[in-house]
Amino acid sequence: MKEVYEVMELSGPGGKSDEKTFLNDVLQLEISGPDEDHLSVIDVPGIFKNTTEGVTTKNDIETVRDMVYSYMRNPRSIMLTVVPANVDIATQEIVEMARELDQDGERTLGQDLLDQNTDRQSETRFFRDVSPWNTLEKERVGISALRTRLQEVITTRIRHEFPKVKAEISKRLQVSRRMLQALGTERDTPEKQRAFLVGLATQYERVTSHAMSANYGADDLFDKHKELRIATIVAQRNDVFSSNMEFWGHERDADSDDEIFDDKRKKKVNIRTTTDKDDLEDIIQPQEYLLSPSLGITYWLKTLYQDSRGFELGTFASTLLPAIMKEQSKKWDLVALGYISDIMVMTHSYVLCLLEAICVDERIKSGLVSVLMDGLLDRYRKARDQVVFLLNIEEIKPSSHIK
Structure with missing residues (x-):
């Protein structure tokens, strides 16, 4: 000791x-x-x-x-x-x-x-001769009785718990068998290794095909991992984009008694609905928010017209419309870039989640992610560049908010 x-x-x-x-x-x-x-x-x-x-x-x-x-x-x-x-x-x-x-x-x-100072030369003699301990039931005192009682209790507990233990072992065995089956056959040759990777690619393509068509009943993975329901997730984000453009995408708004618009006007809205991903830090738009549109568009239009009059009679200069459009669409860049950033995060989460689901071996999954990462990041950048290109086509010059 x-x-x-x-x-x-x-x-x-x-x-x-x-x-x-x-x-x-x-x-x-x-x-x-x-x-x-x-x-x-x-x-x-x-x-x-x-x-x-x-x-x-x-x-x-x-x-x-x-x-x-x-x-x-x-x-x-x-x-x-x-x-x-x-x-x-x-x-x-x-x-x-x-x-x-x-x-x-x-x-x-x-x-x-018992008190350690008790005269106790032997347990048997103690419980036989020392009062009041000699009045106790003999089958309930002493080491021998305790041993017997423990054996009885242990036997009872074993009988009571054995079905549960058996069920737990059976459950763990099933999990181990599934994991073993997921590992596939031996991959000790290049041919077997290629066949294994082809099998993973085939499974990935099959699940993705179902995900894109929202055929979620075709595989149990869609019930276990909600991130794989990519078609639904993107469709919901499309609705948010539409709402943001309708209620928040313009710079000025008309005076209105509409309670919906008044309620929206009291708040601000984030341009993003997803959390940042470290892997995409240099690509996605930072978390920002849009302020509600300013009121008084009629007064603003009159003022702009008065400040932009030329020699035209009974009408207004054609150059007035681009100026109005440029002012009203100031927020489009943030709305659009927030949207595409969320789509990139959702796509990235889908890819990582699906690889996690079909690759039991952590080493293989990490290797695949490493191989795919450069290609994924390149496609994300191209998606963002396409959004910026469309904004420029509409002569909406991206503001300083764009990274």
């Missing part, structure tokens, strides 16, 4: 006074033999509420209680509560904890701890 204290860095025999008194680490001692019982005995520290200066701390109180509780709440553990015989059992916290976790007392045994 001196070696144990030294190795585990505990205070006590062989340890130092400035070291800890309690640890969550477990010292495991295995005893085997033809006459040994098939069970594990876990000797946990006794629960205490008061600290001893230089020995225990308040943290030790919580450490011990959590440790004891972690073992007691296991439904397959048998609780042997040891309490002093000369104290009121109602004051013992361990008894209350046992009642809380085992209300029917099916896996709880109580044991009295």
